[in-house]
Amino acid sequence: MTPAVLAALVGAALVGLGLYGLIVHPHPLRKLLAFNLVGSGAFLVFGMVARRGAAAGLAFDPVPQAMVITGIVVAFAASALAVALVLRLFATSGRVDLDPRVWTRPDDDSSTS
Amino acid sequence: MSTAIDAFTIVCVAAGVFFYVAGTVGLLRFPDSPSRLHALTKADNLGLGLVALGLLPREPSVLGALKIVVIWALVMLSGASTAQLIGRVLRRGRR
Amino acid sequence: MSIQTFLDIALALLVIGVAVWTIVARDLFVAVVAYVVYGLFLALVWIRMYAPDVALTEAAVGGGVTGVLLVAAGKRLDMSAIDIDRQKPSTTLAILAAGCSILLAGVLMIVILSLPAPAPTLAPQAAAAASGPGAGLGNPITAVLMSYRSFDTMLEKVVLILAVVGVWSVGADQAWGAAPAPFGPDRPYDALVFLAKALAPVGAIIGFHIFWTGADAPGGAFQGGALLAAMWMVALMGRLIELPRIDARWLRLALVAGPAVFLAVGIAGAMLAGSFFAYPSAFAKPLILSIEAFMVLSIAVALTMLVAGPPYRKGAP
Numbered sequence: 001m002t003p004a005v006l007a008a009l010v011g012a013a014l015v016g017l018g019l020y021g022l023i024v025h026p027h028p029l030r031k032l033l034a035f036n037l038v039g040s041g042a043f044l045v046f047g048m049v050a051r052r053g054a055a056a057g058l059a060f061d062p063v064p065q066a067m068v069i070t071g072i073v074v075a076f077a078a079s080a081l082a083v084a085l086v087l088r089l090f091a092t093s094g095r096v097d098l099d100p101r102v103w104t105r106p107d108d109d110s111s112t113s
Numbered sequence: 114m115s116t117a118i119d120a121f122t123i124v125c126v127a128a129g130v131f132f133y134v135a136g137t138v139g140l141l142r143f144p145d146s147p148s149r150l151h152a153l154t155k156a157d158n159l160g161l162g163l164v165a166l167g168l169l170p171r172e173p174s175v176l177g178a179l180k181i182v183v184i185w186a187l188v189m190l191s192g193a194s195t196a197q198l199i200g201r202v203l204r205r206g207r208r
Numbered sequence: 209m210s211i212q213t214f215l216d217i218a219l220a221l222l223v224i225g226v227a228v229w230t231i232v233a234r235d236l237f238v239a240v241v242a243y244v245v246y247g248l249f250l251a252l253v254w255i256r257m258y259a260p261d262v263a264l265t266e267a268a269v270g271g272g273v274t275g276v277l278l279v280a281a282g283k284r285l286d287m288s289a290i291d292i293d294r295q296k297p298s299t300t301l302a303i304l305a306a307g308c309s310i311l312l313a314g315v316l317m318i319v320i321l322s323l324p325a326p327a328p329t330l331a332p333q334a335a336a337a338a339s340g341p342g343a344g345l346g347n348p349i350t351a352v353l354m355s356y357r358s359f360d361t362m363l364e365k366v367v368l369i370l371a372v373v374g375v376w377s378v379g380a381d382q383a384w385g386a387a388p389a390p391f392g393p394d395r396p397y398d399a400l401v402f403l404a405k406a407l408a409p410v411g412a413i414i415g416f417h418i419f420w421t422g423a424d425a426p427g428g429a430f431q432g433g434a435l436l437a438a439m440w441m442v443a444l445m446g447r448l449i450e451l452p453r454i455d456a457r458w459l460r461l462a463l464v465a466g467p468a469v470f471l472a473v474g475i476a477g478a479m480l481a482g483s484f485f486a487y488p489s490a491f492a493k494p495l496i497l498s499i500e501a502f503m504v505l506s507i508a509v510a511l512t513m514l515v516a517g518p519p520y521r522k523g524a525p
Contacts, residue, residue: 003216003256008320010220010253014227016313021231023305024297029236029281033243037227040250040270045320047257053329059258062338062348063330066357069265069349070364073430073507076269076277077371080514083281084375087517090285187410194403201397 004051011044028086028096032079039075043068118170125167132160146203154196158189216256223249236285240278247271260426261349264418268434269511276441277515280391344493346424353428354496358485362474365467365503368510372463376454379518385455388513389520391445404446411439419504423493429500433507440512454519459509466506470499 014037021034046064053061090096097103139152165185172178226246233239247270254263297305331348338351345351353361392400412435419432443449452459473495474485481488487495 003212005320006216006220007253007257009317010223012313012316012320013224015316016309017224017227017231018309019312020305020309023308024302025231026297027236029278029285030239033230033239033278036243036270036274037230037246040247040266043262044250044253045316047254047259047262048320049323049327050259051257052323052327053331054258055329056332056335058331058335058348061329061331062334062352063357065259065262066349066352068259068262069353069428069430070360072262072265072270073434074364074367076274076511077368077514079274080277081371081374083277084378084517087281087284088378096285183410187407190406191403194399194407197399198397201399 002051004048008045008048011041011048014038014041014044017041026097026099028098029083031098032082032086036075036079039071043071046071122167122171125163129160129163129167132156132163136160147200150196150200150203154192158192161185161188219249219252219256223253236282237279240275240282243278244271244275247274261347261422261428261431264426264431265434268431268438272438273434273511273515276438280515280517345496347422347426347428349426350422350428350496350500354500355487355492358470358474361503362467362470365470365506368507368514369463369467372510372513375514376518379520383519383521385453386519386521387451387453388516388518390447390451391441391516392447394447396445396447401446401448404442404448408439408443408446408448411442412436415439415504415508419500420497422500423497429503430507433504434511436504436508437511437515440508441515444512444516451516454513459513462505462509463513464506466499466503469502473499 018034018037018039018041021037022031025031025034046068050061050064050068051059053064055061086096095102133156136153136156139156140149143149143152162185165181168181169178172181223246226242226249230239230242230246233242247266251263251267251271254260254266334348334352334356337356338345338348345355415432415435415438417432418427418435419429420427422428422432444451473487477486477488478484
């Protein structure tokens with residue numbers, strides 16, 4: 001088992017761990033953290049693919065690694081947008097709950113809307 | 114000559130790791146935050162200095178060795194400032 | 209079992225342990241700190257996989273800038289007691305989620321262990337793109353980013369700008385055009401001011417160096433841009449400079465400069481070098497470096513504006 005395959009297995013475990021955190025945590029920022037775990041785990045799998053593709057005098061295949069670099073920056077941009085949305089939600093309403101049952105009053109009759 | 118360099122590196126890096134372990138033990142075992150901060154800053158700075166010292170003779174060029182020294186200086190700078198800030202916040206009583 | 213295998217397994221267990229800590233931590237702040245630590249360990253894993261460029265990007269963007277973003281967000285949310293943090297999920301949901309994640313992780317592991325044996329690779333094409341007349345660069349990843357897959361990189365810059373526009377548009381209507389909320393109090397502690405004065409110039413030089421040397425050694429525009437953004441944020445936190453208004457013309461020009469120059473060169477390449485986004489072989493490397501210079505500017509500005517957040521005016525809802 002090469003270090004690259006071990007790292008990819010760790011990546012798969014991270015994807016599972018992140019999915020668990022994404023489903024289980026109610027706070028949106030915790031969900032965001034778990035989602036970032038999923039992303040970085042997937043990038044580790046890319047890294048293994050890059051390492052396995054060593055050829056033509058290079059120690060790695062540069063194309064998946066370039067994709068991972070791009071992916072890390074785009075993941076950060078998405079996280080920043082998510083954080084801005086959560087902060088705005090908190091600023092306007094004082095709550096950050098994502099459960100729709102919290103936002104409706106008990107006498108709201110949604111079946112007639 | 115290269116075995117002397119290897120021995121020097123091993124001794125310095127081992128001493129540095131010992132100081133890191135000491136700092137981590139202090140972080141885990143000291144009773145309150147200021148003493149933990151104290152343990153971390155003193156031990157970790159010395160630990161990093163020893164590790165950097167041990168890596169210095171392995172650099173092929175003077176520029177590379179200078180880069181290692183600059184890294185050590187930057188970590189000292191940011192570590193010291195951050196410890197000051199954490200200490201200030203602790204003294205004010207916030208979390 | 210050699211020393212290296214032992215170290216690899218220890219590193220893998222460490223990464224998974226810190227990730228578990230991120231998920232099960234009780235407090236949001238603790239989870240964010242654990243995530244930053246996780247990012248740094250991940251950078252070590254990337255080094256182990258012969259990917260120094262990715263390690264630099266992960267440490268700078270994934271660990272550093274994301275950490276600043278999340279800590280600032282957590283601080284703003286912390287101001288009142290949020291008990292959603294303390295809610296425990298129901299047991300059935302936890303068991304169901306655990307089942308789904310174990311299934312997904314297991315399927316991924318099976319896929320990883322059964323990949324085709326002679327691995328398909330694009331390394332020969334990438335190496336040809338790097339060393340050939342189209343780029344002439346020593347770092348194959350920079351060659352892939354700027355020459356072999358240059359269109360993707362330009363589009364990714366556009367995605368960054370779209371994210372900035374998205375973050376700006378979330379602000380209050382009356383606050384449009386104002387500057388984002390400052391990073392900290394008006395009179396920061398003197399230790400922070402000292403750190404900003406001492407670190408920001410040195411860090412900026414190092415950021416430029418990482419960008420410049422990315423043509424032939426590990427580094428590049430993204431890593432250098434992330435470092436420059438971080439140094440700008442440190443200077444903003446120490447109140448050495450103020451956040452610009454979002455309708456400032458220089459700010460918007462700096463944001464757009466990277467992809468605009470990239471696109472202009474690409475279109476010019478269609479006319480001068482035969483195909484869209486091809487570089488004339490005589491000036492390939494200087495052209496790439498000048499595109500990258502504008503890209504670094506755009507990336508630094510975009511990352512800082514993403515962390516700074518939407519425009520803020522006192523009294524606007």
